[in-house]
Amino acid sequence: MKQKQNLPKRERVLTIALLIVMTVMFLATVLSLFYFRIQMREVNRQGEEGARTYDRHYALIVDDPDDPMWDSVFRQMRAVGEDKNAYVERFGDNLATPYAKADLLRIAIESKVDGIVLEADESDEISALIYKAGLENIPVVTVLHDSVGSGRVSFVGINNYSFGNEYGRLILKAATEIRANRTAAEGEEEAVSDTVHVLILLDGQSADASQNIVYAAVRENIEAAGDAARKLIMDTERINATSAFRTEERIRDIVQNTENLPDIIVCLNEQNTASVYQTLVDQNKVGQIYVIGYFDSDTILRGIERKGIYATVTIDAEQMGSYCVEALDEYVNTGYVSDYLSVDFSYIDASNVSQVLGREATHEAD
Numbered sequence: 001m002k003q004k005q006n007l008p009k010r011e012r013v014l015t016i017a018l019l020i021v022m023t024v025m026f027l028a029t030v031l032s033l034f035y036f037r038i039q040m041r042e043v044n045r046q047g048e049e050g051a052r053t054y055d056r057h058y059a060l061i062v063d064d065p066d067d068p069m070w071d072s073v074f075r076q077m078r079a080v081g082e083d084k085n086a087y088v089e090r091f092g093d094n095l096a097t098p099y100a101k102a103d104l105l106r107i108a109i110e111s112k113v114d115g116i117v118l119e120a121d122e123s124d125e126i127s128a129l130i131y132k133a134g135l136e137n138i139p140v141v142t143v144l145h146d147s148v149g150s151g152r153v154s155f156v157g158i159n160n161y162s163f164g165n166e167y168g169r170l171i172l173k174a175a176t177e178i179r180a181n182r183t184a185a186e187g188e189e190e191a192v193s194d195t196v197h198v199l200i201l202l203d204g205q206s207a208d209a210s211q212n213i214v215y216a217a218v219r220e221n222i223e224a225a226g227d228a229a230r231k232l233i234m235d236t237e238r239i240n241a242t243s244a245f246r247t248e249e250r251i252r253d254i255v256q257n258t259e260n261l262p263d264i265i266v267c268l269n270e271q272n273t274a275s276v277y278q279t280l281v282d283q284n285k286v287g288q289i290y291v292i293g294y295f296d297s298d299t300i301l302r303g304i305e306r307k308g309i310y311a312t313v314t315i316d317a318e319q320m321g322s323y324c325v326e327a328l329d330e331y332v333n334t335g336y337v338s339d340y341l342s343v344d345f346s347y348i349d350a351s352n353v354s355q356v357l358g359r360e361a362t363h364e365a366d
Contacts, residue, residue: 001238002326013246015171020106023125036216047194049247050185053317054085054086054087054184054274055085055086055338056084056085056086056087056088056114056115056329056332057086057087057089057111057113057114057115058077058081058087058088058089058113058114058115058116058325058328059088059089059090059091059108059111059113059116059117059291060073060074060077060089060090060091060116060117060324061091061101061104061105061116061117061118061119062091062092062101062118063101063119063121064121064142064271065090065092065093067270067271068270068295068297068298069270069295069297069315069317070090072317072318072321073143073317073318073320073321073324074088074090074317075118075318075319075321076319076320076321076322077155077322077324077325078322079319079321080213080253080307080322080325080326081325083291084201084325084329086114086325086328086329088325089113090106091107101118101119101126102125102126102129105118105126105129105130105133106129107127108133108138109132109133109136109138112136112138113138114138114328114332115138115139115140115141115328115331115332116133116138116140116141117140117141117142117143117156117324117328118130118140118141118142118143118147118152119142119143119144119145119320120131120142120143120145120146120147120150120152121145121157122146122147122148122209124303126149126150127147127149128150129152130142130147130150130151130152131149131151134151136254139210139328139331139332140152140153141153141154141155141156141324141327141328141331141337142154142155142156142157143157143320144156144157144158144320145157145210146210153326153327153331153337153343154331154337154338154339154341155339155340156320156323156324156327156338156341156343157210157340157341157342157343158315158343158345159340159342160210160211160213160214160217161213161214161216161217162217162345163214163220163313163345164213164214164215164216164217164218164220164221165218165219165220165222166224166345167214167217167249167266167292167313168217168218168219168220168221169221170292170311170313170347170349171198171218171222171232171264171292172221172222172225172230173264174264174290174292174310174311175196175198175231175232175263177290178196178264178290179194179196179231180261185238192243194230194231195232195233196232196233196263196264197235197261197262197263197264198229198232198233198234198235198263198264198265198266199236199237199254199262199264199265199266199316200215200218200235200236200237200265200266200268201232201236201237201239201265201266201268201272201276202215202237202238202239202268203238203239203250203268203269203272203364204238204239204240209281211268214268215321218266219234222234227318235262237254239251239272241242245309246253247271247272247275247281248275248278249275249277251272251275252279252282254282254296255276255279255280255283255285255289256283261288261289262289262292263289263290264289264290264292264310264353265289265290265291265292266292267293267294268294269294270293270294270295270297270300272293272294273291273293273294273295273300273309273312274297274300275306276291276293277291277293277299277300280308281308286307286308287307288304290310291303291308291309291310291313292309292312292313293309293310293312293313294313294314295314295315296312296314296348296356300312301348301353301356301357304348304349304350304353305350305353305354305357307350310349311347311348311349312347312348312349313345313346313347314345314346314347314348315343315344315345316343316344316345316346319343319344320343323341323343327341
């Protein structure tokens with residue numbers, strides 16, 4: 001009888017405990033929902049306060065979105081655009097499906113953007129699309145590579161002739177060092193040691209005349225050196241950079257050709273520069289070939305620091321980005337803008353690479 005009297009009491013205790021637990025859970029759920037609603041209201045409020053309406057929408061369209069140079073240009077375009085209340089968008093970035101440059105240009109035109117910055121070329125298709133943009137009252141500023149006669153409002157780029165002269169000067173400087181090193185070595189004939197083989201890598205897919213102007217300026221600068229020029233053998237190799245793998249494969253073939261191994265390789269784009277350097281590292285031939293490259297990506301700067309790259313010629317990417325947005329803004333505001341804006345360039349070698357790396361480290365820290 002005693003056991004039967006204790007059962008109802010135990011059940012009551014369990015029932016009360018269960019009710020307490022359910023009440024606590026209910027209150028916790030209510031409080032959680034209440035807190036969630038407060039947080040959502042705060043997020044929406046901040047979103048409404050942080051939302052910004054821009055006066056203009058500009059598009060940047062380039063050949064190779066993965067080229068690190070365009071990262072620097074785009075960052076500066078965004079910064080200048082913020083100051084001018086213009087939103088700058090990098091068309092083709094982070095898309096699941098890659099689009100051709102012409103298709104991106106069509107999309108920008110159909111989107112009714114207020115201006116387009118375009119890495120152009122001399123193809124009829126691009127020229128026609130630039131002309132179409134003009135008919136839609138969308139100004140186009142070409143950058144780095146021009147499209148002459150297309151109706152673009154301005155071209156932001158480098159002086160290719162001066163650019164070529166800089167390459168020619170670096171080639172002559174490198175050749176002098178190579179001859180000095182050979183003279184210091186024992187057992188080499190003077191006639192052999194004076195001959196320097198230079199190979200210039202050209203972009204086989206380039207549809208404009210810019211690299212031809214650069215090459216012509218290189219030859220002119222070297223020929224002006226007199227006797228030094230007669231001891232230089234210059235060749236060119238056109239590389240169709242349809243993919244990074246094919247580029248590296250062709251460069252590997254050049255480096256592995258021991259019978260005609262060049263003393264100096266000159267690269268006119270960033271991809272070829274990085275590929276040549278990496279191939280020399282893989283083949284354990286760093287120091288056997290002087291590499292004169294293009295641009296100042298981290299890979300290239302580290303290559304110079306480690307004496308795997310002799311020098312590089314680089315443009316002022318931030319200045320380029322600023323000029324592009326300023327040119328569009330000036331044209332939209334006034335209807336006029338300079339036909340050509342020249343961007344500065346400089347060279348980097350072992351003598352100043354530590355300073356450049358130091359500035360970049362400071363910039364990243366800021």
